[in-house]
Amino acid sequence: MTWAEPSSTATALLLLGRGTDPDTEKGVECPGDLPAPSDPDLVERARRAKAALGDRVFVLGHHYQRDEVIQFADVTGDSFKLAREAAARPDAEYIVFCGVHFMAESADILTSDRQQVVLPDLAAGCSMADMAALVQVEKAWDHFTELGIAGDVVPVTYMNSTADIKGFVGRRDGVVCTSSNAETALKWSFEQGSKVFFLPDQHLGRNTAVLKLGMSLDDCVLYDPHKPAGGLTDQQLRDAKMILWRGHCSVHGRFTLDSVRDVRERVPGVNVLVHPECKHEVVTAADHVGSTEYIIRMIEAAPAGSAWAVGTELNLVRRLALAHPDKQIMFLDRNVCYCSTMNRIDLPHLVWALEELVAGRVPNVITVDADTAHHARVALDRMLALP
Secondary structure, eight states: OOOOOOOOOTTOOOOTTSOOOTTTSTTSOOSSOOOOTTOTTHHHHHHHHHHHHGGGEEEEEETTSOHHHHTTOSEEEOHHHHHHHHHTOTTOSEEEEESOHHHHHHHHHHSOTTOEEEOSOTTOOOHHHHTSOHHHHHHHHHHHHHHTOGGGEEEEEESSSOHHHHHHHHHTTOEEEOTTTHHHHHHHHHHHOSEEEEESOHHHHHHHHHHTTOOOGGGEEEEOTTSGGGGOOHHHHHHOSEEEESOOOTTGGGOOHHHHHHHHHHSTTOEEEEOTTSOHHHHHHSSEEOOHHHHHHHHHHSOTTOEEEEESOHHHHHHHHHHOTTSEEEESSSSOOOOTTGGGOOHHHHHHHHHHHHTTOOOSBOOOOHHHHHHHHHHHHHHHTOO
16 A cells, blocks of 8 residues: 555644644744854853843843743743833833743733834743634634623633733723732623633632632533533523633643642641642642742742742742742642743743844744734733723
8 A cells, every 4th residue: 555645735734754834833943043052152142142232122031931041131020010011111122022922922012013022932832822712712702692691701811811812802891810910800800791701721710719709619610612512501601600711821730739738748837839820729728829929929028947839830939949048948749840831942042032133133023913912902901900
């Protein structure tokens, strides 16, 4: 039997090593030469390029980035803080965002048209954001419309979502939220309607609804876009107060109740501090729950000698441990877990991006189309107007 290559159709699969698909394989190539990770001059090259660009460039570093990259950041923070910092630097021609794709999109939405946002590696994405595709979300909304409940539903999307999803929410009178203000955003939403459609992180939505708004787990249903009708009955959708999208963070989802029990057995008196993207049973078993900025503040304010098991991305936990040697700070889980896509932004990619800018070439520009950006900005501004 002779093997025949599949025809070139929209559904044909590429065989390993035979061709590429630039529409789905972002970041597989960098024009020019990417420096070798072993290059001993990388740090100096980054310093030289950044100095040559001066005030023309503003480098943002998310808390989950590698230390080798963070050292060159003008500002560090969570995704929304960094996007706002970019908008507050209108004189910077280039915003180099050391983070992931949806964060760079948010920066492009909030900055002026004359500024260009650069993502050093286009393959630095976010698995959670990618779990909610616009076509899936629109199909779910059509389902709500057919059931006659769409008029009662307020869409809320977490900051960790694509520009397409933020635009969808903006078009339908919804709001964006962060892990810090999710409670406020949900309270506002329930003043507008009787149901919330929460995207894309089920855990943040569930934890906020139950632990902050006093709802029960029965008030929440999980909409799975890969199942007919989301895997729910019409009555379940009519009865639900929170319709949670089936999405999650690949890092925070790793923490388990066993992780919490294990660290309490090993370290007497340990404080368990976790992010609200963790599973509900982990959050309810923890001592403290809060956003990335909240976690940092808690550790900074903790007394010397105290012990902390932190349930969030490892780069941040390591950095906190090094910054506070008078405290015992450890990763909540025994298994090391970096954010694999966040870690794609490494020193070679940063050096390459900066040197390309010095040479007059602008690489990996992240641009959100005007219509999507407008409606996403509506949803973001609605969040900023919350008390």
